Amino acid sequence: MPQRILRVANMPLDLTILVGTMTGTVQLVAQELELRVDDGDTRAQARLMDNLDSRAFDGGGLFLICSSTYGQGDVPDNAKQLYDSLQTARPDLSGVRYGVIALGDRTYAETFCNGGRRFDRILSELGAKRIGEVLLHDASAGTMPEEVAAEWIDGWVALCREQMDIEASA
Numbered sequence: 001m002p003q004r005i006l007r008v009a010n011m012p013l014d015l016t017i018l019v020g021t022m023t024g025t026v027q028l029v030a031q032e033l034e035l036r037v038d039d040g041d042t043r044a045q046a047r048l049m050d051n052l053d054s055r056a057f058d059g060g061g062l063f064l065i066c067s068s069t070y071g072q073g074d075v076p077d078n079a080k081q082l083y084d085s086l087q088t089a090r091p092d093l094s095g096v097r098y099g100v101i102a103l104g105d106r107t108y109a110e111t112f113c114n115g116g117r118r119f120d121r122i123l124s125e126l127g128a129k130r131i132g133e134v135l136l137h138d139a140s141a142g143t144m145p146e147e148v149a150a151e152w153i154d155g156w157v158a159l160c161r162e163q164m165d166i167e168a169s170a
């Protein structure tokens with residue numbers, strides 16, 4: 001028997017969008033998403049990853065990690081401190097639910113979108129639960145990342161509500 005999905009009336013969904021970027025593309029995507037989903041039912045806040053560490057996840061909650069990829073498949077410079085701190089501090093993130101938008105370029109075949117994938121790996125290792133699939137954007141595909149992400153986000157937010165309502169009713 002399928003589990004009944006309960007909606008918690010008048011409970012806004014609080015979403016923190018964490019932005020890892022080198023040249024600003026991901027920031028543009030995050031700003032578009034923030035405007036699109038922040039509607040009273042969902043409260044969204046975009047934050048650059050600059051100067052953050054693993055304490056950004058203290059208290060749990062819902063996060064959307066948006067990250068590009070540089071170097072040998074690394075996270076961008078402004079995301080390094082946060083990423084390294086997760087690896088060294090290794091906090092229990094079982095109260096964290098998250099999604100990932102990974103920006104990259106398939107020209108870098110071996111390391112395509114590894115920045116976002118690295119965040120996905122470490123968060124899941126630390127007990128956080130991903131909602132939905134990772135959205136991969138290829139800069140060589142001829143599509144605009146902010147448009148692809150805007151098409152994706154409504155379905156993802158609906159999935160988050162569904163998932164969190166199931167957990168609240170369990």
Ligand SMILES: Cc1cc2nc3c(=O)[nH]c(=O)nc-3n(C[C@H](O)[C@H](O)[C@H](O)COP(=O)(O)O)c2cc1C
Nearest residue numbers: 021022023024025026068069104105108111112113
């Ligand atoms: C020097 C350089 C290295 C890059 N390395 C990779 C890479 O290893 N893998 C990948 O998928 N994309 C790579 N990219 C593509 C970027 O991640 C992609 O263009 C992204 O949209 C940039 O977003 P940003 O402006 O927010 O940093 C690289 C781009 C540059 C300029």
